[in-house]
Amino acid sequence: MRLAVIISTILLSVQMSFAAPISYDIDKDASIVGFTYRFGPETIMGKFNDYDAELRIDFDRVKNSTVNVRLDTTKATAGFPFATQALRSKKILNVDNFPNITFQSTNITGGGNTATINGNVTVRGITKPLTLTAKLFRAVGTTADERDNLTIKITGQIDRTEFGATGYAKEVGDILRIAIDAKIQAQ
Amino acid sequence: MWRNSKDRFGTITKSFHWVMALLIMAMFGLGRYMTGLPPSRDLIYYYGLHKSFGILLIALIVMRIFWRKSNPAPKPLGDDARANRLAEIMHRILYLLMVLVPLLGWAGSSASGLGASFFNLLNMPNIAPENETLELLLFRIHEIAATLLVILALAHAGAALYRHFIKRDDTLRRMTIR
Numbered sequence: 519m520r521l522a523v524i525i526s527t528i529l530l531s532v533q534m535s536f537a538a539p540i541s542y543d544i545d546k547d548a549s550i551v552g553f554t555y556r557f558g559p560e561t562i563m564g565k566f567n568d569y570d571a572e573l574r575i576d577f578d579r580v581k582n583s584t585v586n587v588r589l590d591t592t593k594a595t596a597g598f599p600f601a602t603q604a605l606r607s608k609k610i611l612n613v614d615n616f617p618n619i620t621f622q623s624t625n626i627t628g629g630g631n632t633a634t635i636n637g638n639v640t641v642r643g644i645t646k647p648l649t650l651t652a653k654l655f656r657a658v659g660t661t662a663d664e665r666d667n668l669t670i671k672i673t674g675q676i677d678r679t680e681f682g683a684t685g686y687a688k689e690v691g692d693i694l695r696i697a698i699d700a701k702i703q704a705q
Numbered sequence: 706m707w708r709n710s711k712d713r714f715g716t717i718t719k720s721f722h723w724v725m726a727l728l729i730m731a732m733f734g735l736g737r738y739m740t741g742l743p744p745s746r747d748l749i750y751y752y753g754l755h756k757s758f759g760i761l762l763i764a765l766i767v768m769r770i771f772w773r774k775s776n777p778a779p780k781p782l783g784d785d786a787r788a789n790r791l792a793e794i795m796h797r798i799l800y801l802l803m804v805l806v807p808l809l810g811w812a813g814s815s816a817s818g819l820g821a822s823f824f825n826l827l828n829m830p831n832i833a834p835e836n837e838t839l840e841l842l843l844f845r846i847h848e849i850a851a852t853l854l855v856i857l858a859l860a861h862a863g864a865a866l867y868r869h870f871i872k873r874d875d876t877l878r879r880m881t882i883r
């Protein structure tokens with residue numbers, strides 16, 4: 519996964535002035551921790567409505583950056599009634615026994631425009647490696663050295679069958695696409 | 706008029722009878738139809754509709770049984786004691802199945818982990834633990850009981866038509882207009 523910092527080339531020279539990694543808070547009201555899945559012929563979007571994240575970005579040495587996320591499965595929604603119940607039920611996330619999904623980065627590479635986040639994800643108590651791609655954006659009108667308010671978009675995909683989340687296999691596709699779009703503020 | 710008298714059915718009993726007869730037949734068709742659909746949003750919609758009308762039927766059968774308890778049915782017509790005894794047994798079985806079929810649907814929905822809601826307005830409590838084996842079993846019995854209910858209701862309707870057209874008594878008429 520890549521952390522693409524969509525910032526002008528002018529910025530790259532400025533980067534040297536940021537010595538330490540920056541910790542960010544997520545503005546939850548303006549962010550979506552989403553995923554899409556196939557339901558028959560349709561693609562439907564679900565969301566994790568409650569989560570915590572620790573995000574530290576080292577713009578100089580990207581590999582010093584870290585991402586740790588905890589998603590609250592009990593608040594997850596799957597786009598419409600019944601699908602939400604199905605998502606939370608024993609057949610898929612089994613939220614009574616596994617109220618969290620966690621992700622810890624192990625190695626972040628990239629820089630310039632993109633970054634790849636390698637890490638471990640734990641779903642239903644099963645931990646597997648997961649690779650995500652991240653891109654950073656700054657708002658129109660900000661200058662190239664903007665660091666305080668950014669948007670991070672994270673994508674990737676996950677095969678739910680690897681975690682035993684196999685319910686409704688006839689109706690719902692195995693592969694889920696991760697679509698995180700978060701507004702972040704430097705602490 | 707509203708209540709049953711000693712020789713005719715009142716408006717309330719008739720309304721329960723015909724509204725529920727219609728709903729049950731429609732629910733049977735809907736149940737068969739929806740379980741054959743490919744996955745899509747329509748499928749979810751029809752399942753929701755089936756569950757919602759099913760819950761309505763649970764409410765109706767409870768009220769109907771209370772009404773029946775405080776409102777004895779008129780005496781059966783004709784002097785064929787055996788046929789009348791058979792009709793009474795049939796009515797009891799129909800009442801039993803009108804309770805069991807939707808209860809099994811509700812229990813199966815509980816066991817599936819999806820639950821049931823009444824038109825997304827009221828979420829029903831779960832009446833069975835979440836368990837896939839139990840779910841499959843309950844839905845299997847739901848299907849068998851629903852099929853039995855419809856077959857017996859058709860036989861019952863056949864008997865009513867027999868009395869009306871062959872024996873030419875007032876049985877059907879007093880459940881309808883008179």
Ligand code: HEM
Pocket residue numbers: 729732733734735736737740752755756757758759760762763803806807808809810811812813814821844847848851852
């Ligand atoms: C008198 C009322 C009802 C009738 C006549 C009825 C009839 C049926 C029938 C014929 C089927 C199809 C079975 C098959 O072919 O696989 C079915 C399935 C189903 N019914 Fe009902 N039903 C009733 C009430 C309910 C209620 C109250 C609920 C839930 C609250 C419910 C939930 C379901 C569900 C979820 C299925 C699908 C089961 C599956 O996926 O295999 N039903 N019903």
Ligand code: HEM
Pocket residue numbers: 722725726727729730773778781782792796797799800803855858861862863865866876877878880
């Ligand atoms: C799902 C469909 C149906 C169900 C569940 C059903 C159920 C019942 C029940 C439980 C009774 C007894 C009422 C009581 O004594 O409290 C009854 C009576 C009656 N039903 Fe139905 N019924 C259905 C459809 C029909 C149809 C289609 C007809 C006509 C063609 C019909 C004709 C009658 C008649 C004439 C009576 C009165 C019998 C008497 O005088 O004792 N029913 N029905």
